[in-house]
Amino acid sequence: MQYFSTRGETAPVSFTKAVMMGLAEDGGLLLPRTIPRIGNETLSSWENLSYAELAFEVMSRFIDDIPENDLKALINRSYASFEAEDVAPLVHHGDLHILELFHGPTLAFKDIALQFLGNLFEYLLEKDDKVLNIIGATSGDTGSAAIYGVRGKERIRIFILHPHNRVSPVQEKQMTSILDDNVFNIAIEGSFDDGQAIVKKIFGDLDLKKEYSLGAINSINWARVLAQVVYYIYSYLHVRTHEKMPSMDFTVPTGNFGDIFAGYIAKRMLPEGAIRQLVLATNQNDILNRFVGAGDYSLSDVAMTTSPSMDIQAASNFERYLYYLMDSEAGKTKELMEQFSQEGKIDLSDYLDQIRRDFSSVAVSNEEVSETISDFYNKYDYVLDPHTAVGVKAAGDKYTVGVPMVCLSTAHPAKFPDAVHDAIGRDPEVPPSIDGILERESRCQVLAADAKVIVQYIKDNAKTAQKEQ
Numbered sequence: 001m002q003y004f005s006t007r008g009e010t011a012p013v014s015f016t017k018a019v020m021m022g023l024a025e026d027g028g029l030l031l032p033r034t035i036p037r038i039g040n041e042t043l044s045s046w047e048n049l050s051y052a053e054l055a056f057e058v059m060s061r062f063i064d065d066i067p068e069n070d071l072k073a074l075i076n077r078s079y080a081s082f083e084a085e086d087v088a089p090l091v092h093h094g095d096l097h098i099l100e101l102f103h104g105p106t107l108a109f110k111d112i113a114l115q116f117l118g119n120l121f122e123y124l125l126e127k128d129d130k131v132l133n134i135i136g137a138t139s140g141d142t143g144s145a146a147i148y149g150v151r152g153k154e155r156i157r158i159f160i161l162h163p164h165n166r167v168s169p170v171q172e173k174q175m176t177s178i179l180d181d182n183v184f185n186i187a188i189e190g191s192f193d194d195g196q197a198i199v200k201k202i203f204g205d206l207d208l209k210k211e212y213s214l215g216a217i218n219s220i221n222w223a224r225v226l227a228q229v230v231y232y233i234y235s236y237l238h239v240r241t242h243e244k245m246p247s248m249d250f251t252v253p254t255g256n257f258g259d260i261f262a263g264y265i266a267k268r269m270l271p272e273g274a275i276r277q278l279v280l281a282t283n284q285n286d287i288l289n290r291f292v293g294a295g296d297y298s299l300s301d302v303a304m305t306t307s308p309s310m311d312i313q314a315a316s317n318f319e320r321y322l323y324y325l326m327d328s329e330a331g332k333t334k335e336l337m338e339q340f341s342q343e344g345k346i347d348l349s350d351y352l353d354q355i356r357r358d359f360s361s362v363a364v365s366n367e368e369v370s371e372t373i374s375d376f377y378n379k380y381d382y383v384l385d386p387h388t389a390v391g392v393k394a395a396g397d398k399y400t401v402g403v404p405m406v407c408l409s410t411a412h413p414a415k416f417p418d419a420v421h422d423a424i425g426r427d428p429e430v431p432p433s434i435d436g437i438l439e440r441e442s443r444c445q446v447l448a449a450d451a452k453v454i455v456q457y458i459k460d461n462a463k464t465a466q467k468e469q
């Protein structure tokens with residue numbers, strides 16, 4: 001499978017090149033040449049596969065430059081680190097099927113992609129005898145999941161920018177208490193969007209990128225999207241068997257448009273109508289809700305909410321969908337993205353019909369999140385984390401009687417004890433992996449939200465091939 005840039009100015013590359021490239025060299029995002037369709041027969045033959053087996057079947061349709069057995073081994077290793085045997089268990093409460101994606105080492109869904117990406121990087125670097133310096137910005141969960149994905153890996157160093165004092169204390173410690181020599185935590189004095197802008201800027205400097213072998217781990221990396229496609233198909237198959245229904249809806253709490261974009265790809269892979277509705281759920285940072293509701297994709301200030309991993313305005317994966325919305329016209333995509341970066345807004349109201357065929361959406365307030373956590377706990381004795389609660393609230397709003405609704409649960413409630421405590425009057429149960437974490441020793445560098453300062457820090461600490469020899 002070849003990968004091309006949404007801006008059309010990078011020569012097509014293979015899967016492994018696309019993974020190492022992260023962002024395309026023309027500033028666009030990489031997409032597969034085609035989205036393979038899965039026929040009904042194939043789909044039925046997948047019904048009894050384990051999570052890792054299914055992951056191989058799905059991913060191998062997009063990857064043709066890694067030998068089968070190597071890919072299988074990579075996938076198996078990545079999902080062996082999960083607490084739950086089936087990686088992503090489904091639980092059923094009321095009308096909802098909740099897909100628990102938080103059984104990885106950092107208790108958030110991002111482990112599913114980043115355990116795989118970490119192993120994939122290591123494999124590719126080993127093969128080519130190379131080193132990699134990973135730069136990423138996090139609103140909370142990506143950072144720790146990325147760090148856990150690559151900690152201790154010899155050929156890799158990782159630099160993670162998080163907004164100083166704007167991630168939960170547990171999230172912060174999950175990153176900063178990892179003391180492996182190859183892990184560098186940077187707290188920037190700014191917002192997540194500032195961090196993301198700095199990372200984008202760094203990757204825009206192609207000489208720097210090359211000289212320091214910089215790589216991305218944010219959800220702009222295609223391998224992450226791909227790994228996430230798997231659990232849509234996995235849960236689709238399970239719910240289809242359980243409910244004896246061939247068509248269902250999915251609700252996805254969304255920030256960077258990554259997770260829901262994986263759902264969009266899954267929807268296009270599955271037979272027509274298998275995924276009927278994709279409900280995009282945002283918190284008060286509702287740029288994507290305004291986009292779906294009115295075609296208005298425009299920045300406003302980032303508000304701090306009880307679901308901090310979704311406190312995002314410019315959604316880094318949006319460009320991928322925009323490309324399809326523009327009928328695969330790279331020139332148009334590029335023009336609109338340039339307009340967005342200059343003016344902070346684009347008007348897509350002419351495309352509303354198509355947008356609404358692809359998504360529906362709901363924005364959820366902090367109060368509603370709190371009520372949802374409390375209601376769900378009272379009714380089902382099940383504790384939702386605030387991000388999942390955003391989804392559950394939206395799922396309730398968009399639920400159609402008779403159509404199964406799968407709601408993606410993106411984090412374990414123990415990562416956000418304050419919001420949970422406020423809602424139900426008690427703390428969530430703490431899993432062993434984060435028990436006592438606030439007392440652990442930690443290491444972190446606070447720096448200005450200034451690309452120059454960050455670049456200097458990275459230069460000072462980067463791994464270079466020469467140093468090793």
Ligand SMILES: *Cc1c(COP(=O)(O)O)cnc(C)c1O
Pocket residue numbers: 108109110140141142219253254255256257258259260309310387388410411
């Ligand atoms: C990252 C994250 C999200 C948002 O996912 P996107 O891919 O950015 O849309 C939602 N919930 C949690 C817990 C997260 O960590």
